[in-house]
Amino acid sequence: MSDHVILPExxxxxxxxxxxxxxxxxxxxxxxxxxxxxxGERIVGATQTVGYIHRAFEKIAEHRPLYQITPLTDRMNYCxxxxxxxxxxxxxxxxxxxxTPKRVxxxxxxxxxxxxxxxxxxxxxxxxxxxxxxxxFLYVMQYRELIYEIYEEICGSRLTTNIGRIGGFERNFTxxxxxxxxxxxxxxxxxxxxFDNLFMRNRIFMERTIGVxxxxxxxxxxxxxxxxxxxxAGVDYDVRVHTPYSSYEDFDxxxxxxxxxxxxxxxxxxxxxxxxxxxxIKEAYKKxxxxxxxxxxxxxxxxxxxxxxxxxxxxxxxxxxxxxFKIVMGEIDIPAGEIYSPVEGAxxxxxxxxxxxxxxxxYRLHFRRPCFIYYQAYSELTKGGMLSDAxxxxxxxxLIAGELDA
Amino acid sequence: xxxxNELIRQxxxxxxxxxxxxxxxxxxxxxxxxxxxxxxxxLQFLYDDKELQFRFLTDLCAxxxxxxxxxxLAVVYHLHNLVDNIRIxxxxxxxxxxxxxxxxxxxxxxxxWMERETFDFYGVNFIGHPNLKRILNIDEMEYFPMRKEFPxxxxxxxxxxxxxxxxx
Numbered sequence: 001m002s003d004h005v006i007l008p009e010x011x012x013x014x015x016x017x018x019x020x021x022x023x024x025x026x027x028x029x030x031x032x033x034x035x036x037x038x039x040g041e042r043i044v045g046a047t048q049t050v051g052y053i054h055r056a057f058e059k060i061a062e063h064r065p066l067y068q069i070t071p072l073t074d075r076m077n078y079c080x081x082x083x084x085x086x087x088x089x090x091x092x093x094x095x096x097x098x099x100t101p102k103r104v105x106x107x108x109x110x111x112x113x114x115x116x117x118x119x120x121x122x123x124x125x126x127x128x129x130x131x132x133x134x135x136x137f138l139y140v141m142q143y144r145e146l147i148y149e150i151y152e153e154i155c156g157s158r159l160t161t162n163i164g165r166i167g168g169f170e171r172n173f174t175x176x177x178x179x180x181x182x183x184x185x186x187x188x189x190x191x192x193x194x195f196d197n198l199f200m201r202n203r204i205f206m207e208r209t210i211g212v213x214x215x216x217x218x219x220x221x222x223x224x225x226x227x228x229x230x231x232x233a234g235v236d237y238d239v240r241v242h243t244p245y246s247s248y249e250d251f252d253x254x255x256x257x258x259x260x261x262x263x264x265x266x267x268x269x270x271x272x273x274x275x276x277x278x279x280x281i282k283e284a285y286k287k288x289x290x291x292x293x294x295x296x297x298x299x300x301x302x303x304x305x306x307x308x309x310x311x312x313x314x315x316x317x318x319x320x321x322x323x324x325f326k327i328v329m330g331e332i333d334i335p336a337g338e339i340y341s342p343v344e345g346a347x348x349x350x351x352x353x354x355x356x357x358x359x360x361x362x363y364r365l366h367f368r369r370p371c372f373i374y375y376q377a378y379s380e381l382t383k384g385g386m387l388s389d390a391x392x393x394x395x396x397x398x399l400i401a402g403e404l405d406a
Numbered sequence: 407x408x409x410x411n412e413l414i415r416q417x418x419x420x421x422x423x424x425x426x427x428x429x430x431x432x433x434x435x436x437x438x439x440x441x442x443x444x445x446x447x448x449l450q451f452l453y454d455d456k457e458l459q460f461r462f463l464t465d466l467c468a469x470x471x472x473x474x475x476x477x478x479l480a481v482v483y484h485l486h487n488l489v490d491n492i493r494i495x496x497x498x499x500x501x502x503x504x505x506x507x508x509x510x511x512x513x514x515x516x517x518x519w520m521e522r523e524t525f526d527f528y529g530v531n532f533i534g535h536p537n538l539k540r541i542l543n544i545d546e547m548e549y550f551p552m553r554k555e556f557p558x559x560x561x562x563x564x565x566x567x568x569x570x571x572x573x574x
Binding site for chain 2: 051054056060063094221224339340342353364366368372373375377405406
């Protein structure tokens with residue numbers, strides 16, 4: 001035992017300083033609070049407070065039919081809402097036993113990988129901002145815009161997309177959508193390569209991130225890490241490979257892994273995942289183009305009980321109008337069942353645990369939000385580091401307040 | 407030998423016998439339940455056993471069944487064996503008046519906040535949890551809002567002055 005003297009609260013010689021970071025600090029990139037205990041500039045402890053934007057999605061979902069839950073999922077990880085939407089639709093399809101056509105699966109992969117790119121892009125460029133490099137962030141934002149334009153062309157909205165339907169998409173992709181996609185495929189790699197040049201071997205950036213906020217593979221697993229943060233620690237767990245959905249098994253792609261689990265590795269893993277996503281988009285687009293004749297027009301499965309009828313028919317045909325009403329108002333009961341269905345969200349394993357008792361709304365719906373689970377390691381990650389490291393660690397974990405609080 | 411649902415079930419029955427009940431496989435996921443004082447023993451066995459190796463806690467949440475007298479609350483664990491890539495679901499039921507369940511925090515660091523969330527919304531009292539307080543709701547809250555006796559607000563209610571929110 002050392003002869004450490006515990007000084008009374010408030011005394012001038014008190015060894016540590018308490019710093020209140022958040023809930024609305026510009027460096028937190030979201031609404032959550034960190035009470036950091038500092039010894040000089042070194043962190044001795046951090047206490048997180050979350051829940052500032054808790055909106056009771058799980059409670060609301062117990063009162064809503066399936067389609068009215070999709071917009072709730074948008075608002076979890078709003079940097080990549082299409083993945084959430086499709087994860088939810090895939091959960092419903094698994095519960096209902098719907099088999100989607102291959103073309104739908106490939107179109108979904110295109111959209112989900114675009115969402116992954118836009119999410120990783122934000123995260124990586126924000127790590128840059130927090131280490132003092134604003135340029136990368138401003139430069140790549142215009143290419144996120146291209147992704148949002150593709151969403152817009154398909155579903156009409158940009159951030160909270162509410163994209164897709166149970167069984168497929170609301171309408172077929174237009175030629176404009178494919179043109180925009182081709183433009184993105186052509187221009188994006190050049191920009192990403194430049195972005196890599198800016199950061200990857202940048203001495204200042206490396207000094208700021210290497211060895212900062214590291215975690216071992218064992219601890220990361222124990223903390224329930226998933227996604228890029230787990231892979232940065234060296235575990236090659238990816239839901240797309242382990243529990244394939246939406247025909248990911250048809251594609252050949254690499255799962256990048258790091259070794260130290262520090263901020264630099266997290267940056268590199270996300271960066272390489274963007275390249276892999278681009279590769280997946282190209283492959284999926286190639287496969288989509290191979291469909292000929294009638295097959296090339298397929299954009300949804302045949303599920304009349306859950307797939308909304310064509311808007312044109314709703315306005316002109318009685319039967320379509322009735323079906324539209326029944327589906328939207330939840331007049332069709334969901335079959336009873338219990339299912340856990342995960343997808344690889346941009347932050348990790350996004351799981352939907354759905355229990356239906358055969359009523360119009362789920363009996364219980366639990367969202368496994370990757371952010372919420374790995375944020376609890378923050379105290380352990382930052383302990384012993386400098387205050388400025390804590391900021392970078394936070395942004396490199398890619399904490400999204402919406403997902404944290406649900 | 408690759409792990410299969412039958413094998414896991416056999417190993418668990420060999421170890422715990424009749425204590426484990428409600429064997430099901432909804433959508434291919436092996437599901438079973440145990441009495442609540444056994445939860446840690448089962449989790450520990452699943453974690454330690456050389457073949458089972460369920461070392462990843464995917465998810466932990468609760469469900470409220472008001473009509474099941476004596477076992478109103480269910481705590482659900484989703485576990486994942488990452489080596490053989492197989493998932494299982496494990497439930498323990500508890501009485502709502504004495505909702506005491508042993509905490510899994512010693513085994514899985516991930517359980518910490520998930521148990522706090524479960525406590526916050528369902529009032530499950532995790533014994534042995536290092537810091538069991540509310541996490542998403544305000545600290546002053548006096549009830550457990552995800553329990554089924556709390557309905558959402560009636561959309562047609564008239565007794566509230568909602569002029570400012572467009573619902574007059």
